[in-house]
Amino acid sequence: MKFIRLLLLPIVPIYFIVTWCRNKLYDLGMKKSKNYNFPIICVGNLSAGGTGKTPMVEYLIKLLNENYNLATLSRGYGRKTKGFVLASENSTANTLGDEPFQFYNKFKNSIRVSVDENRQRGILNLRALNNKPELIILDDAYQHRKVEAKLNILLTTYSNLYAKDIVLPTGNLREPREGAKRAQIIVVTKCPDNLSEEKKVSIIAELRPKDYQHVFFSSISYAxxxxxxxxxxxxxxxxxxxxxxxxxxxxxxxxxxxxxxxxxxxxxxxxxxxxxxxxxxxxxxxxxxxxxxxxxxxxxxxxxxxxxxxxxPIKIAIDRQIDFNNLVKAAIKC
CATH class of the missing domain: 3.40.50 (Rossmann fold)
Structure with missing residues (x-):
């Protein structure tokens, strides 16, 4: 598989240019992102593959659902349905996708769980509900630039930092590394439990965050x-x-x-x-x-x-957890 991806190296510049140009059109306002008058949090990554989005969404739900009428909106990858679907007692992994169905099983008594490949349409449908949600968490929507989130949380794994990667198909990045600038919070996930402060400083130097960006580190905690x-x-x-x-x-x-x-x-x-x-x-x-x-x-x-x-069961442990929680809460109040 690695050899095949190396053979595809000549395609990398093409993929880079296409995704770079798309982002630049949004940055310049030539392609429009829709802004909303209520808070939206986007959890996503630059890399294809697992960076820990599901545990992060669950962490945010637990952090915020007591103070907000909250909903999640996912694409519903792998589901056998299309369009907008609101989770109900008749839902399955086939109708929602495995991760949204997991959210529903855990939090069905406190939040709404929905899927739609068109995030603007999904938000419109959620807001049309009785007792409409006051806060929506977008799962895996970092590249879905038709929606402008109030807060972007970007995840990157300790073992495969986006700063060391290149775009598809040889690398794993869905877009060029400079796309990280859209995030206000960057979380390095799946870190060793004994990660030293010196190593954290070294990783932050590699990521080269902007002045407005905050970097945190998280690890997986198993039951x-x-x-x-x-x-x-x-x-x-x-x-x-x-x-x-x-x-x-x-x-x-x-x-x-x-x-x-x-x-x-x-x-x-x-x-x-x-x-x-x-x-x-x-x-x-x-x-x-x-x-x-x-x-x-x-x-x-x-x-x-x-x-x-x-x-x-797993959950995430975030270093400087109080700082992280306060940043999230402050961002969605603005």
Missing amino acids: KEVIGNSGVVALNNLKEFTLVTGIANAKPLVVFLKNSGLNFNHLEFSDHHNFSKKEIESIAKNNLIITTEKDYVRLIAEPTLSNKLFYL
């Missing part, structure tokens, strides 16, 4: 138990199991489980993988299956897996 239809099981009580992942980067999870001294084999699939009937039958042959929460919301609907499938 001490897994959860499933059959109940809750402590990690240290797990014997042998099969780990099933369909996410962009399963390495941090694999490392955590290995460092916990657990014995497992790993079935790794691509991000947002649509599991075939044959794959489900093969997975179901295992006695105990551990997966991510994102994969769980899709796989739990399979009758052959429902009593043997568990997920490991």
Whole structure:
């Protein structure tokens, strides 16, 4: 795969020019972004692949939902529907996409969850609802420049900083690195727990933030138990199991489980993988299956897996958490 991407290197300048020109048209006002008279937060990245957007959206929901009538709006990647869909008790991962369905399962009693590939239309539909949302969080919409957010939070992983990357198809960037200037907050995600202050300073120097930008560091915090239809099981009580992942980067999870001294084999699939009937039958042959929460919301609907499938909850820990929280709250009040 890496060799093929290297062969595509001649296309990189073309992709760079096209995306650079598109952004410049928005910057110059020749292409219009719609501004709104209520707060919108955009969570996104420059890179294709997992940078931790879902845990960040969940963090923001927990931070803000007590003070705002809140909604999330996602594209709904991988869903089998089109247009605007508002999550309801009849929703599934197929109608919403796995990540929005995860939001709905966790927060259905306190927020509205919606999907629409056209973010302007999605916002219009949300605001037309009775008891319309006062705040909307856009999930993975950093490149969706038709909407001007009040606050842009840009994520980049510790192991693959956008400052060290190039655009697709050889690199992983969806747009040139200078697109980072649109963010007010930059979060370096999936950092080691023992990241030193010296290393943080070094990373900030590599990112070269503007004067108006604030850089934070976050790490993944794993729960001490897994959860499933059959109940809750402590990690240290797990014997042998099969780990099933369909996410962009399963390495941090694999490392955590290995460092916990657990014995497992790993079935790794691509991000947002649509599991075939044959794959489900093969997975179901295992006695105990551990997966991510994102994969769980899709796989739990399979009758052959429902009593043997568990997920490991995660959350993010942000350094200078109070400063981060205050910046977010201040930005959406402006």
